[in-house]
Amino acid sequence: xxxxxxxxxxxxxxxxxxxxxxxxxxxxxxxxxxxxxxxxxxxxxxxxxxxxxxxxxxxxxxxxxxxxxxxxxxxxxxxxxxxxxxxxxxxxxxxxxxxxxxxxxxxxxxxxxxxxxxxxxxxxxxxxxxxxxxxxxxxxxxxxxxxxxxxxxxxxxxxxxxxxxxxxxxxxxxxxxxxxxxxxxxxxxxxxxxxxxxxxxxxxxxxxxxxxxxxxxxxxxxxxxxxxxxxxxxxxxxxxxxxxxxxxxxxxxxxxxxxxxxxxxxxxxxxxxxxxxxxxxxxxxxxxxxxxxxxxxxxxxxxxxxxxxxxxxx
Amino acid sequence: xxxxxxxxxxxxxxxxxxxxxxxxxxxxxxxxxxxxxxxxxxxxxxxxxxxxxxxxxxxxxxxxxxxxxxxxxxxxxxxxxxxxxxxxxxxxxxxxxxxxxxxxxxxxxxxxxxxxxxxxxxxxxxxxxxxxxxxxxxxxxxxxxxxxxxxxxxxxxxxxxxxxxxxxxxxxxxxxxxxxxxxxxxxxxxxxxxxxxxxxxxxxxxxxxxxxxxxxxxxxxxxxxxxxxxxxxxxxxxxxxxxxxxxxxxxxxxxxxxxxxxxxxxxxxxxxxxxxxxxxxxxxxxxxxxxxxxxxxxxxxxxxxxxxxxxxxx
Numbered sequence: 001x002x003x004x005x006x007x008x009x010x011x012x013x014x015x016x017x018x019x020x021x022x023x024x025x026x027x028x029x030x031x032x033x034x035x036x037x038x039x040x041x042x043x044x045x046x047x048x049x050x051x052x053x054x055x056x057x058x059x060x061x062x063x064x065x066x067x068x069x070x071x072x073x074x075x076x077x078x079x080x081x082x083x084x085x086x087x088x089x090x091x092x093x094x095x096x097x098x099x100x101x102x103x104x105x106x107x108x109x110x111x112x113x114x115x116x117x118x119x120x121x122x123x124x125x126x127x128x129x130x131x132x133x134x135x136x137x138x139x140x141x142x143x144x145x146x147x148x149x150x151x152x153x154x155x156x157x158x159x160x161x162x163x164x165x166x167x168x169x170x171x172x173x174x175x176x177x178x179x180x181x182x183x184x185x186x187x188x189x190x191x192x193x194x195x196x197x198x199x200x201x202x203x204x205x206x207x208x209x210x211x212x213x214x215x216x217x218x219x220x221x222x223x224x225x226x227x228x229x230x231x232x233x234x235x236x237x238x239x240x241x242x243x244x245x246x247x248x249x250x251x252x253x254x255x256x257x258x259x260x261x262x263x264x265x266x267x268x269x270x271x272x273x274x275x276x277x278x279x280x281x282x283x284x285x286x287x288x289x290x291x292x293x294x295x296x297x298x299x300x301x302x303x304x305x306x307x308x309x310x311x312x313x314x
Numbered sequence: 315x316x317x318x319x320x321x322x323x324x325x326x327x328x329x330x331x332x333x334x335x336x337x338x339x340x341x342x343x344x345x346x347x348x349x350x351x352x353x354x355x356x357x358x359x360x361x362x363x364x365x366x367x368x369x370x371x372x373x374x375x376x377x378x379x380x381x382x383x384x385x386x387x388x389x390x391x392x393x394x395x396x397x398x399x400x401x402x403x404x405x406x407x408x409x410x411x412x413x414x415x416x417x418x419x420x421x422x423x424x425x426x427x428x429x430x431x432x433x434x435x436x437x438x439x440x441x442x443x444x445x446x447x448x449x450x451x452x453x454x455x456x457x458x459x460x461x462x463x464x465x466x467x468x469x470x471x472x473x474x475x476x477x478x479x480x481x482x483x484x485x486x487x488x489x490x491x492x493x494x495x496x497x498x499x500x501x502x503x504x505x506x507x508x509x510x511x512x513x514x515x516x517x518x519x520x521x522x523x524x525x526x527x528x529x530x531x532x533x534x535x536x537x538x539x540x541x542x543x544x545x546x547x548x549x550x551x552x553x554x555x556x557x558x559x560x561x562x563x564x565x566x567x568x569x570x571x572x573x574x575x576x577x578x579x580x581x582x583x584x585x586x587x588x589x590x591x592x593x594x595x596x597x598x599x600x601x602x603x604x605x606x607x608x609x610x611x612x613x614x615x616x617x618x619x620x621x622x623x624x625x626x627x628x
Contacts, residue, residue: 188536195505222502224538264614271585300578
């Protein structure tokens with residue numbers, strides 16, 4: 001009389017290409033959900049870390065992809081995604097017919113459209129599926145995924161998406177739409193971090209109590225998700241990277257390039273990008289993106305928590 | 315055996331100078347709380363409106379202030395506040411010793427400090443008390459007030475503050491601090507509206523479903539209080555002014571002037587201010603501040619809801 005309840009995800013093979021802070025969390029989330037997960041990363045130490053977890057490792061992208069139903073690609077940008085697909089030992093020629101390539105790197109929508117067409121020509125499915133939420137949400141399987149692609153691509157990808165995401169936005173059947181939504185989010189996120197740092201360091205320059213500024217602003221119309229999330233780093237004087245300056249050098253660069261090619265002016269984005277570039281040029285590229293506050297302090301003599309030494313060494 | 319419970323606010327006389335959308339709501343809130351409220355505005359129709367409500371009207375600022383314990387000044391800027399205090403029929407020479415002047419206009423902190431000194435020299439109290447929350451919160455007595463001033467100023471002002479505010483931040487005893495907090499909030503609010511309009515119109519330019527963009531962004535890291543509050547105007551194509559473009563021409567102008575005099579760079583504020591100036595120059599100064607979206611559409615050919623006619627007439 002007992003029933004055997006099959007886990008519908010058992011037997012599904014998922015490859016994860018790119019085992020950084022996001023990819024590793026996504027691989028672990030899928031494994032926890034019962035998928036058979038094989039990982040690859042250009043850094044063999046990252047593969048070793050996943051294998052030590054009980055995951056399977058592969059020596060090449062193609063090796064990871066050859067029996068996979070789902071290939072999740074979590075690399076830095078469109079160029080790396082293209083290399084994963086079509087470069088040496090790329091996954092495209094190794095994937096089995098009908099498998100789905102889930103592209104999660106942030107990229108120009110036109111790049112996503114071009115990759116999608118090349119993938120479709122090989123009788124593979126392509127899901128344009130950028131992610132949002134950071135490493136902690138990746139680890140807990142609670143990402144936000146902004147996805148577009150064919151119904152077949154969604155169907156095949158669903159066990160993997162369900163394992164990785166708390167919120168899945170299905171944004172239509174055209175590759176590029178997911179990427180476009182992600183770029184709109186990145187435009188806002190990047191500008192809001194820069195605005196938060198401009199405002200908070202200006203408050204410091206005026207000698208205001210910064211903890212009080214945080215309290216008042218987070219309860220006022222000037223609040224943003226990024227102000228609330230990033231300014232505690234500035235209050236603590238802790239610029240250990242959770243998300244680095246270079247991410248927004250890249251992402252606002254993509255927004256600016258897209259906008260230029262569409263003859264769309266983005267003065268706020270452009271101003272913010274200049275500040276990320278300056279922070280990177282000043283040596284903070286790998287530090288937390290809230291380091292823009294330190295840049296404003298360097299440019300104005302404002303005093304921020306934890307920066308006494310830097311000021312004295314100016 | 316019955317007790318007579320005295321309303322502690324009864325008998326307290328409050329003058330309100332400036333009966334615009336904010337001042338009228340504040341006057342009504344104090345009246346509702348039991349204060350004896352007398353109002354003045356340069357527009358006699360505004361006084362008539364308050365009198366029709368059952369309030370008392372005055373013919374001059376001095377006339378409103380002469381028996382007042384509390385004078386609340388809700389005008390546009392520091393120059394108007396100075397005129398209310400020290401201009402023809404100004405309140406300063408009419409106020410009784412020990413009364414408090416509550417200054418709620420948005421202004422440069424250095425102007426607030428100068429006014430405070432001149433008021434204190436007349437044995438009057440000065441409370442630097444900018445407001446946030448908009449007309450609806452003013453009407454319901456639920457404003458946020460960012461206040462600084464002496465303990466005596468706070469004590470005397472308290473019945474009025476309690477009647478007008480849901481949230482009262484007491485930010486120290488120095489005039490100028492309240493104004494500085496307000497300017498930090500305005501910097502962020504003004505930049506966030508511009509960023510929201512830059513992003514939303516860019517989404518329109520790419521042909522994205524704007525209602526979907528609103529749904530995704532308000533649940534993502536790119537969200538801001540202003541994005542969430544203002545973008546419904548853009549989705550509805552309704553630019554009837556709740557808060558006008560000219561408010562941010564003024565407020566970001568103050569931020570830029572403050573920053574310039576302190577040798578503090580504000581590239582985000584400066585970029586946003588240019589867009590507000592352009593919107594005003596293009597004839598939208600008195601329209602809702604979300605009209606920056608229409609400006610971006612004019613500059614790019616993007617199609618926004620409700621703007622078909624404007625596009626065709628370009």
